[in-house]
Amino acid sequence: xxxxxxxxxxxxxxxAKDVFLEMxxxxxxxxxxAARAQTSKRSLYAHFESKEKLFLAVIExxxxxxxxxxxxxxxxxxxxxxxxxxxxxRYLEILLxxxxxxxxxxxxxxxxxxxxxxxxxxxxMFTEVQSRLxxxxxxxxxLPARTSxxxxxxxxxxxxYPRLLRALFGMDEPVRSLGRDDMPPAIDLRPVRKVVAELxxxxxxx
Numbered sequence: 001x002x003x004x005x006x007x008x009x010x011x012x013x014x015x016a017k018d019v020f021l022e023m024x025x026x027x028x029x030x031x032x033x034a035a036r037a038q039t040s041k042r043s044l045y046a047h048f049e050s051k052e053k054l055f056l057a058v059i060e061x062x063x064x065x066x067x068x069x070x071x072x073x074x075x076x077x078x079x080x081x082x083x084x085x086x087x088x089x090r091y092l093e094i095l096l097x098x099x100x101x102x103x104x105x106x107x108x109x110x111x112x113x114x115x116x117x118x119x120x121x122x123x124x125m126f127t128e129v130q131s132r133l134x135x136x137x138x139x140x141x142x143l144p145a146r147t148s149x150x151x152x153x154x155x156x157x158x159x160x161y162p163r164l165l166r167a168l169f170g171m172d173e174p175v176r177s178l179g180r181d182d183m184p185p186a187i188d189l190r191p192v193r194k195v196v197a198e199l200x201x202x203x204x205x206x
Contacts, residue, residue: 003088005192009047012037013061016054023101025055025110052147055110059117062103063124069094070129071180073136080140084133084196088159089185091129094194095160096167105168132158141203158195 004012015037019028034044069090070148073206076086094100106119111118133152137143141152166172178188 008039008043010061012039012044012047012054013058017058017062017099017103018114020058020106021057021099023104025051030054033171052114056114056117056120059107059114059120059176062118066094066100066124067128069074069178070132072132074140080136081200083140084155084200085189086134086185087136088155088196089187089189090158092163093175093178093185093187095125095164096175097178098099098176101167101174102186103144110115125182126156137203141200143203147204151203155199158199159192 012033014057016028017034019033019036022028023028023032030041030053033054034041037044045053048057070087071090073083073087075083076090078085104125107118107121108115122172130149130152133155134145136143137151138148141148161170175186177186
């Protein structure tokens with residue numbers, strides 16, 4: 001049965017994501033996307049009126065996939081230390097996944113052409129994650145909003161440097177596959193536990 005409506009739109013987005021990751025924005029074409037999606041160019045343009053609009057839609061699509069898989073810290077465990085450890089490890093797993101690293105490179109390469117797309121990509125990769133961490137720290141440890149925001153930012157900085165930069169510049173191997181949601185993240189938990197424990201120890205006691 002031929003795909004239609006929202007089902008076709010989602011299929012096109014999955015296909016276009018792979019095309020942009022493989023070819024970059026400049027070399028990718030609507031012809032290639034239509035062919036790989038096994039749909040007509042007319043149907044493709046009915047959903048996305050230009051390659052530019054399709055690229056921005058792919059960024060929003062990736063944003064939704066990222067946040068849905070990441071979930072909230074409280075979804076991982078009842079005890080704050082374990083919840084933070086598993087949330088942060090899952091975040092690193094998704095962020096350092098080979099497709100995520102490649103999408104980041106493509107988005108950065110097109111920042112001048114699509115500043116709003118780059119801003120959206122930055123927001124999902126960093127700002128929204130920091131917001132989720134900050135909200136959890138505020139409630140779990142009874143912290144003032146400013147203190148929890150500062151703690152979340154400090155935690156992210158310790159987690160990401162230098163791992164993200166090394167992955168972006170090809171100095172470290174990316175994560176090759178994502179595990180199931182019910183499986184532990186494909187990340188060494190020991191350094192993550194250490195960073196989380198140090199952060200908790202540094203928090204003001206109430």
